[in-house]
Amino acid sequence: xxxxxxxxxxxxxxxxxxxxxxxxxxxxxxxxxxxxxxxxxxxxxxxxxxxxxxxxxxxxxxxxxxxxxxxxxxxxxxxxxxxxxxxxxxxxxxxxxxxxxxxxxxxxxxxxxxxxxxxxxxxxxxxxxxxxxxxxxxxxxxxxxxxxxxxxxxxxxxxxxxxxxxxxxxxxxxxxxxxxxxxxxxxxxxxxxxxxxxxxxxxxxxxxxxxxxxxxxxxxxxxxxxxxxxxxxxxxxxxxxxxxxxxxxxxxxxxxxxxxxxxxxxxxxxxxxxxxxxxxxxxxxxxxxxxxxxxxxxxxxxxxxxxxxxxxxxxxxxxxxxxxxxxxxxxxxxxxxxxxxxxxxxxxxxxxxxxxxxxxxxxxxxxxxxxxxxxxxxxxxxxxxxxxxxxxxxxxxxxxxxxxxxxxxxxxxxxxxxxxxxxxxxxxxxxxxxxxxxxxxxxxxxxxxxxxxxxxxxxxxxxxxxxxxxxxxxxxxxxxxxxxxxxxxxxxxxxxxxxxxxxxxxxxxxxxxxxxxxxxxxxxxxxxxxxxxxxxxxxxxxxxxxxxxxxxxxxxxxxxxxxxxxxxxxxxxxxxxxxxxxxxxxxxxxxxxxxxxxxxx
Numbered sequence: 001x002x003x004x005x006x007x008x009x010x011x012x013x014x015x016x017x018x019x020x021x022x023x024x025x026x027x028x029x030x031x032x033x034x035x036x037x038x039x040x041x042x043x044x045x046x047x048x049x050x051x052x053x054x055x056x057x058x059x060x061x062x063x064x065x066x067x068x069x070x071x072x073x074x075x076x077x078x079x080x081x082x083x084x085x086x087x088x089x090x091x092x093x094x095x096x097x098x099x100x101x102x103x104x105x106x107x108x109x110x111x112x113x114x115x116x117x118x119x120x121x122x123x124x125x126x127x128x129x130x131x132x133x134x135x136x137x138x139x140x141x142x143x144x145x146x147x148x149x150x151x152x153x154x155x156x157x158x159x160x161x162x163x164x165x166x167x168x169x170x171x172x173x174x175x176x177x178x179x180x181x182x183x184x185x186x187x188x189x190x191x192x193x194x195x196x197x198x199x200x201x202x203x204x205x206x207x208x209x210x211x212x213x214x215x216x217x218x219x220x221x222x223x224x225x226x227x228x229x230x231x232x233x234x235x236x237x238x239x240x241x242x243x244x245x246x247x248x249x250x251x252x253x254x255x256x257x258x259x260x261x262x263x264x265x266x267x268x269x270x271x272x273x274x275x276x277x278x279x280x281x282x283x284x285x286x287x288x289x290x291x292x293x294x295x296x297x298x299x300x301x302x303x304x305x306x307x308x309x310x311x312x313x314x315x316x317x318x319x320x321x322x323x324x325x326x327x328x329x330x331x332x333x334x335x336x337x338x339x340x341x342x343x344x345x346x347x348x349x350x351x352x353x354x355x356x357x358x359x360x361x362x363x364x365x366x367x368x369x370x371x372x373x374x375x376x377x378x379x380x381x382x383x384x385x386x387x388x389x390x391x392x393x394x395x396x397x398x399x400x401x402x403x404x405x406x407x408x409x410x411x412x413x414x415x416x417x418x419x420x421x422x423x424x425x426x427x428x429x430x431x432x433x434x435x436x437x438x439x440x441x442x443x444x445x446x447x448x449x450x451x452x453x454x455x456x457x458x459x460x461x462x463x464x465x466x467x468x469x470x471x472x473x474x475x476x477x478x479x480x481x482x483x484x485x486x487x488x489x490x491x492x493x494x495x496x497x498x499x500x501x502x503x504x505x506x507x508x509x510x511x512x513x514x515x516x517x518x519x520x521x522x523x524x525x526x527x528x529x530x531x532x533x534x535x536x537x538x539x540x541x542x543x544x545x546x547x548x549x550x551x552x553x554x555x556x557x558x559x560x561x562x563x564x565x566x567x568x569x570x571x572x573x574x575x576x577x578x579x580x581x582x583x584x585x586x587x588x589x590x591x592x593x594x595x596x597x598x599x600x601x
Contacts, residue, residue, distance in 0.1 A: 178256070181465070183264055184263050186287035188268075188298075190288060190294070193232040194368040195368035197228035202374060215227040226239070233263075244263055245267075247277035268588065284312040284320045284321070290338050315581070316581060322350075374390045410426065410470070411428065412484045423486060426467050426468070428579060436448070437449075439489040441485050441495055447472040449470055493579065496567065496568065500561050501596050502538065505554050512552045520583075522579075529562045533561045537552070582595070
């Protein structure tokens with residue numbers, strides 16, 4: 001066994017030298033005499049006892065000291081006085097051949113004896129380097145690799161211990177464009193997810209190959225027309241049923257703005273999820289189906305068209321685009337009469353909810369399945385509609401009012417665990433940077449920002465209005481509930497159990513007295529509250545207060561006091577509108593809207 005090792009460890013002269021000093025001096029004289037030597041082949045084999053015992057001396061002709069590799073055999077450095085080319089390259093500059101070929105004294109290459117069975121044949125410099133990584137010392141490299149490694153800033157030269165150089169994090173912001181959050185609302189099966197998927201395709205956010213894959217999968221399940229909605233409905237359950245359950249997310253960009261799409265569920269069972277999506281929105285898109293029978297079902301009492309329109313107004317959305325979808329349906333065929341009928345029935349209700357038909361509402365015909373009227377105008381399909389299409393219209397809307405200089409506040413909409421705790425939400429106030437220390441209220445847990453993403457783009461800073469994901473250090477996922485608020489510890493959000501509010505009763509057949517319980521929806525908070533006292537009624541027209549009221553009826557305004565079991569994070573409506581408005585629901589119906597006037601305790 002010992003002889004096999006010695007054979008693998010032979011030098012190019014054919015046998016181990018008496019002394020490394022002689023061999024080094026001999027090699028140096030050869031190099032100085034014969035510049036065009038074919039190549040220098042190092043020994044990769046394990047050292048003999050004689051090799052480990054002797055330490056090399058540094059010859060005067062070398063600029064760098066010889067470096068011991070992991071096996072203990074020295075490897076000469078590349079720089080030699082008087083030489084233009086590295087000794088490890090032949091006259092053409094190509095690197096040395098594999099080490100399994102030994103050189104005969106005449107210089108011609110002859111195959112070496114096969115190595116023992118426990119020895120691995122090294123194919124090239126790179127393999128040799130990898131084979132040495134398990135050792136203690138540094139692996140040998142060619143001069144070219146040393147130069148490249150310096151250029152690439154990946155490894156330091158082989159004369160030092162090999163350590164990876166960390167890439168310096170560059171200053172990054174998401175996008176200089178203004179961020180706008182758009183929520184798609186409407187009755188179930190109106191085509192919200194399909195329009196969202198079509199917009200992502202038209203703006204290049206989903207490639208054709210992915211869409212073809214979805215189309216194939218949908219065809220296998222006999223759901224050919226659903227494939228576009230699968231861009232937004234990523235959940236398997238949602239794809240099977242064809243119903244959105246949670247708020248879907250997507251984004252697209254135009255020349256001026258960066259849009260985050262929130263695809264709200266249309267089914268009445270998932271209205272709490274829809275409220276969470278609407279609370280993050282700056283702009284609402286109400287999708288209406290023009291198909292015969294579908295519009296009537298959605299708009300009649302009990303349909304979601306009415307409730308969704310009212311909920312987005314309650315959530316603080318000031319501008320609404322009404323997309324009258326499915327205009328390409330065989331029952332419609334881009335008929336102007338049907339478009340006008342839908343428009344005329346909707347306008348009075350939207351006006352009653354609080355939208356101004358002249359300024360706040362825009363009606364448009366479109367087809368989500370074909371994409372007509374979304375990016376390009378409908379053209380010859382509907383010559384009676386000559387105005388601009390959907391995407392150019394929302395791109396030209398005036399800028400939103402933000403509060404970037406206020407204290408940082410982000411209501412947590414969702415959370416999950418992935419190599420740490422990640423929370424999702426919309427920044428309502430202020431700015432946040434990577435590495436910043438924040439608090440989670442009402443538990444007052446101190447955390448540190450580890451990573452930031454704005455719409456899946458990793459960034460180092462986020463600002464007011466952006467929809468973000470934040471990875472946090474110092475908190476477990478179990479310690480966070482949707483509705484908690486991530487905020488600045490020096491200027492945190494207020495929290496209380498008892499508060500006074502002004503409410504408007506929208507739809508309730510009976511009278512409401514103290515002691516009645518409701519489900520309160522404020523941002524992502526879903527909390528049970530009890531009506532403790534009716535402070536006074538407020539006259540709708542004059543604003544006069546009528547004290548000593550014993551009950552409240554439908555369409556009345558009142559100032560009341562609520563109490564909850566748990567602490568709720570909120571601000572007064574005067575200080576922060578988005579964190580001071582709420583909705584009250586009972587038995588699966590929205591019965592009142594309100595705003596916080598005062599935090600009591």
